[in-house]
Amino acid sequence: MERFVVIDLETTGHSAVKRDKIIEVGIVVIEENEVVDSYGTFLNPGKSIPEFISSLTGIRDEDVKDAPTFEERAEEIAALFEDSYLIAHNVPFDMGFINAEFAAVGRELLQNPVLDTVELARVLYPKAPSYKLGQLAEYLGIHHEDPHRALSDAYVTAKLFLKLRERLDNLPYETITHLIRLEKMLKSDLFALLADRENELAFSTQEDPELETFQGLAFKKIKETKNTPQTRIGSYGDFLDAIYEEGGTLSQQMARYEKRTGQREMSETIYDAFQSRRHALIEAETGTGKSLAYILPAIYDAVISGQRLVISTFTTQLQTQLLEEEIPLIRNLLPFPFKVALLKGKSHYISLEKFERELLSTEKDNYDITLTKAMILVWLTETQTGDIDEVQLPSSGYxxxxxxxxxxxxxxxxxxxxxxxxxxxxxRKAAQQADIVITNHALLATDIFNDYQLLPSYDKVIIDEAHHFEETASKHYGLKLDYMNMQYTLNQIGETNDPKFIGQLITKYRDFIEEEMIDRWDDLIIDAKYETDDLFRGIFQYVAEQNKHQKSLSDIGRTQYRFENSKEDTAKWDTILEMTNRLMFFLRDLIYILARLDQNLAKQYEDKYDKNEVEQYIEQLQQYMDHLESLFLAADSPKFVKWVEVETYGAKNAVYLYSEPTDISGFLSTDFFAKKESVILTSATLTMKNSFTFIKERLGLTDEEIETKKIPSPFSYKDQVQLMIPTDFPDIKHGNQDDFIYATCEAIFSLAEITSGRMLVLFTSYDMLKKSYYLLKEIMDTSTYALIAQGISSGSRSRLKKNFQTFDQSILLGTSSFWEGVDIPGEDLSSLVIVRLPFQPPDHPIFEAKSANLKENGKNAFMELSLPNAVIRFKQGFGRLIRSNTDRGIVFVCDSRIIQARYGKYFLDSIPEIPLTKDTTQQLMRKAEEWF
Structure with a gap:
């Protein structure tokens, strides 16, 4: 009989090695897939419980003062684990603690086979949004009564394990067989469970109609969409009436529907632009419901005209929202069918052929790769898209x-x-048959630069989050080269004795390959790797020396340095150019040998895979050569800016090289806007002081070809928001950065006391964020407030946001990406602190080059570039606070330039009209308290 014992512990800290102790034990016993027993006890740790642990668990010193010691309970705890699997949500933690306690009292350590539910959940639920116990329980519909208490957590882990077991028992034979091969590299002792399941399936004749198998892989069948019959559709006015007006389908579908005049107005503006074959810029403020407003005319026009239409977004988050929320709603609103397809770049989709081959080669797999393979195996049995964005891979899994x-x-x-x-x-096929194709700015830009070869043909396109379109197009017209990618490619090609590409090729076709080529290969690949390392270390060193004089930091804390070959320190730069030439010499020779191999093997290839690989590596090495030449050896061009970014405290070869055009408006004008019938660009932030001039000029649009429309927000900002600006902050201009940071942190602390945390603090500099975080940790009671900081607290942006919403009194410090696209509606967010007006640093490489370009053309770089960019960014930040009709909050701007500088009014005139108070920090806090 199988016996599984689930354990969860609460402890005084995170490390048994540092003498942290157990304060509570929760144990649940499973037999025959049923919970048959449980055990829970407090334990006296013989030391004080830290405040943050008490805050998390609710367990205080008085709860454990009369509790037994571990030694007094050791025997009965050990007895529970006899002849069983040990299960925990993160086995190393719980087993490490329990065995440290057994060792301390001189008892035998537990040697049970283990099952780690974190690892199993990653493998068996690869689409789960998070693998923390509480969030997994929510995802799988498991009720969690008392989080961070041992017995409750053990019960939840037990229920999770039973779900995982059930999922395992639903996997097909082929998947189980591959998992058995991978099992030895996993932490969990799964062999017996998998082998039993494999034996059961080996004698089963049951076929799963949902699955297909080929070459030993099992994967879900993709449902083909059928062609939709044409339906008679009335006029556009009747179509909108039937949706938006009283008694329309929208009010029938949505319980608390409130008509928004701006939403219908936007739908009408877009359709008018389609009809008149013009482009349009539409700023739709927060709360307009712009996604629905643009999808409706898009579907109507595509279905009526029989011509597909493209919708492009900047973030995958918005793509997901469109597909999972907006489109299903619209299907219920409309009386006729329509087809929608999502298309991303090729790097997002798995190649089953490549995966099948990689699955069989395990010689050099580390833990992350094994885990990734296992996750993908299970994911293939459930994915309809093959799009890796559905899965949370471990970091090196990517x-x-x-x-x-x-x-x-x-x-x-x-x-x-x-x-x-x-x-x-x-x-691609689904996109060709669709009425609406949803894609992203990156693929849209790549398609434009590749003469429209990637997306199915279209004449009309809606670009949402359009304030990012110019930046994305510039990136795709530029280039990027970094050490890690180059070294990764060279390592993948490998030496002749490696079990990598070249070694496998030589083993397979040795009789057809000239010995001279084999003899030369290893020297060349070793030299190429050495020279790559040498070049990037040389660049790192050069940037470090130059940046003693000029220092620019990217928003993720990298040091940036703009370079022009003709203006660099001659002697030192000549060394960099020599290194570049040497590296290119070796790359050229590697390409030559690969091309000779390809020629010699033309008639000998046993499968096209080998030929493809050879050609692919030739192409990749050639691209590296082209990029190196463009960056270091070609003449400088005023139309392009080149710069280096280095990880300031990273490895001495953590170097990233970039090149981008300084102005892309001419290219977009001739190659995009002139070729398309109607391009609609929309965003919540396109104007400065109600004018579209800035965005029009950056995109190369003229007044003659464009309609503009500003749709105001339906929210009552006057009643919902207070804007507060302190008049007593130190002036940062006079070298008082530390004083300014101190004043900012004091204001954050005072405001947090009034709003019970629930605060988002936006920085423009990662350096300032970091200093503020450590100062706040000193002056605040971190057992009361959860302090979460981008780049310091671990996790992605969405993970940090989720953590922020999980704690009652949390403060989230963010830079760059947190200025937009973060929705925290309702009471979770009550105050927004904007530390500095979001001007780009003047020495940021792209900004510096674009400014120089404008000055050369007799324009004012501050008014035409710096200020509009900052205002649009400010509007994005401001938009984080109010996300619904019932939200209320304070916007606290620490930067006095908003009221003192001449240009301050551009910021204030670009946001909705709201009550503004300028006063000392103390008076502002009094007012904030009264207002709340």
């Missing part, structure tokens, strides 16, 4: 995914059996 993405398929043979099963090809 490097593995690069090897198996569709992007690595060089020349695709439509006759291949894999082609028929390609997720990317199916996504």
């Amino acid at each position: 490097l593995f995914f690069r090897r198996v993405s569709t992007d690595t398929e060089a020349h695709v043979d439509p006759q291949s059996p894999w082609f028929l099963r390609s997720y990317y090809q199916k996504a």
